Amino acid sequence: MGTREHDHRSRTTWLVASVLVVCAAAPLYAEPPVGPAAVPEGGEVAPPPLPSAAATDSAAEILGPPAPLWGVTKFLGRDIAPGDKTQAFVVASESFAGTSVEIPALIVRGDHPGPTLCLTAGVHGDELSGVEIVREVFVGVNPRELSGMVIGLPVVNIHGFRRSSRYLPDRRDLNRYFPGNPDGSSASRIAAAVFESVIRRCNALVDFHTGSFHRTNLPQIRADLSSDRLLEFAESFGAGVVVHGYGPQGTLRRAATEAGIPAITYEAGEPMRFQRDDIARGVDGVRRFMRAFGMEAAVEEPTAPQHVYYQSRWVRVNDGGIFITERALGDRIRGGEVLGSVVDPISNHRSEVYAPFDGHVIGMAFSQVVIPGFAAFHIGIEPLATVGPEPELPATDSPAAAPAEAALSADQLDAEEHPE
Numbered sequence: 039m040g041t042r043e044h045d046h047r048s049r050t051t052w053l054v055a056s057v058l059v060v061c062a063a064a065p066l067y068a069e070p071p072v073g074p075a076a077v078p079e080g081g082e083v084a085p086p087p088l089p090s091a092a093a094t095d096s097a098a099e100i101l102g103p104p105a106p107l108w109g110v111t112k113f114l115g116r117d118i119a120p121g122d123k124t125q126a127f128v129v130a131s132e133s134f135a136g137t138s139v140e141i142p143a144l145i146v147r148g149d150h151p152g153p154t155l156c157l158t159a160g161v162h163g164d165e166l167s168g169v170e171i172v173r174e175v176f177v178g179v180n181p182r183e184l185s186g187m188v189i190g191l192p193v194v195n196i197h198g199f200r201r202s203s204r205y206l207p208d209r210r211d212l213n214r215y216f217p218g219n220p221d222g223s224s225a226s227r228i229a230a231a232v233f234e235s236v237i238r239r240c241n242a243l244v245d246f247h248t249g250s251f252h253r254t255n256l257p258q259i260r261a262d263l264s265s266d267r268l269l270e271f272a273e274s275f276g277a278g279v280v281v282h283g284y285g286p287q288g289t290l291r292r293a294a295t296e297a298g299i300p301a302i303t304y305e306a307g308e309p310m311r312f313q314r315d316d317i318a319r320g321v322d323g324v325r326r327f328m329r330a331f332g333m334e335a336a337v338e339e340p341t342a343p344q345h346v347y348y349q350s351r352w353v354r355v356n357d358g359g360i361f362i363t364e365r366a367l368g369d370r371i372r373g374g375e376v377l378g379s380v381v382d383p384i385s386n387h388r389s390e391v392y393a394p395f396d397g398h399v400i401g402m403a404f405s406q407v408v409i410p411g412f413a414a415f416h417i418g419i420e421p422l423a424t425v426g427p428e429p430e431l432p433a434t435d436s437p438a439a440a441p442a443e444a445a446l447s448a449d450q451l452d453a454e455e456h457p458e
């Protein structure tokens with residue numbers, strides 16, 4: 039179909055672009071200085087050879103040159119040595135009782151030098167699959183075979199997680215407050231604590247989410263694809279679908295990207311559930327990324343085609359009532375086809391929900407009671423059908439930058455319904 043199939047740029051072009059990126063943004067891959075007290079007795083031991091020269095080249099292109107020293111590093115108030123697999127806590131805020139709130143961090147420091155990969159989940163406290171993905175990655179990584187460091191925050195919104203809530207106790211959405219402000223609202227303070235103590239240490243970030251409120255997502259990566267580096271990062275994950283977007287202001291992904299830290303979101307499934315297939319795909323994606331960028335030994339593996347969407351839209355219902363979907367995640371749709379219907383339970387008035395264009399169902403609501411304007415289907419738009427082969431990268435999830443001629447209203451991706 040019209041999707042763009044994994045067409046990596048030529049090696050030469052990529053190399054030149056990467057060198058420029060590395061020069062412009064250096065040091066992307068820099069460990070904090072290793073002070074004399076942090077170096078183990080006897081000085082630095084020459085690290086064993088890296089698992090794969092090819093993978094190391096790739097990591098250097100994306101993440102910058104390896105750190106010159108690799109030893110004990112200070113992190114979250116602790117000394118973390120090569121080979122350590124341990125836990126620490128981000129002290130984020132005061133609870134109502136005046137006690138500290140601690141956000142758990144899982145840390146693996148490899149025996150070999152390399153970048154720091156961060157994994158965050160549970161920014162929305164009811165989105166559970168990512169919590170399990172981070173746990174499984176942490177359990178599965180062997181520090182003896184790891185080049186670099188993996189930091190996982192399985193439950194960023196610990197308040198929401200305890201209450202099975204997407205939000206913080208004051209109904210604020212933590213994922214609108216990054217990078218945060220230590221003197222701001224409760225949400226802003228939590229965001230600042232996480233961002234300053236953890237995120238700024240990362241050379242790359244994967245933030246895990248699911249659909250929100252009775253909606254579900256086809257497994258997909260979201261990233262700012264105007265960056266070649268992020269396109270490469272997103273495709274290396276191998277989720278199958280990649281969707282362009284900057285992310286709404288205040289999301290962890292956007293704040294990290296704007297701070298120069300390559301960040302992607304893995305979206306899959308629905309909230310309040312642990313979904314085995316989505317979890318397995320997420321764990322596989324992280325490990326594939328780690329192999330692609332030299333953090334683990336590379337293995338020969340087939341690269342599945344990635345469908346890359348530079349534009350996506352929500353299709354909304356125009357009437358209130360009982361919404362019944364007639365589509366499933368992953369369906370290909372044609373403009374004008376019926377996607378579902380809404381029936382008024384009192385008047386029996388029925389209206390159809392039509393596809394406004396060709397595309398691919400990448401997210402959708404389950405059948406439920408809805409009000410007019412409810413976002414029912416998230417459609418990845420076939421590039422050739424609407425925007426031509428080289429799209430100009432409009433912001434698909436920023437209402438302010440939504441194309442004026444869009445068939446749908448400019449609030450098509452408002453904060454409430456955007457599933458990040």
Ligand SMILES: [Zn+2]
Nearest residue numbers: 162247457458
């Ligand atoms: Zn979310």
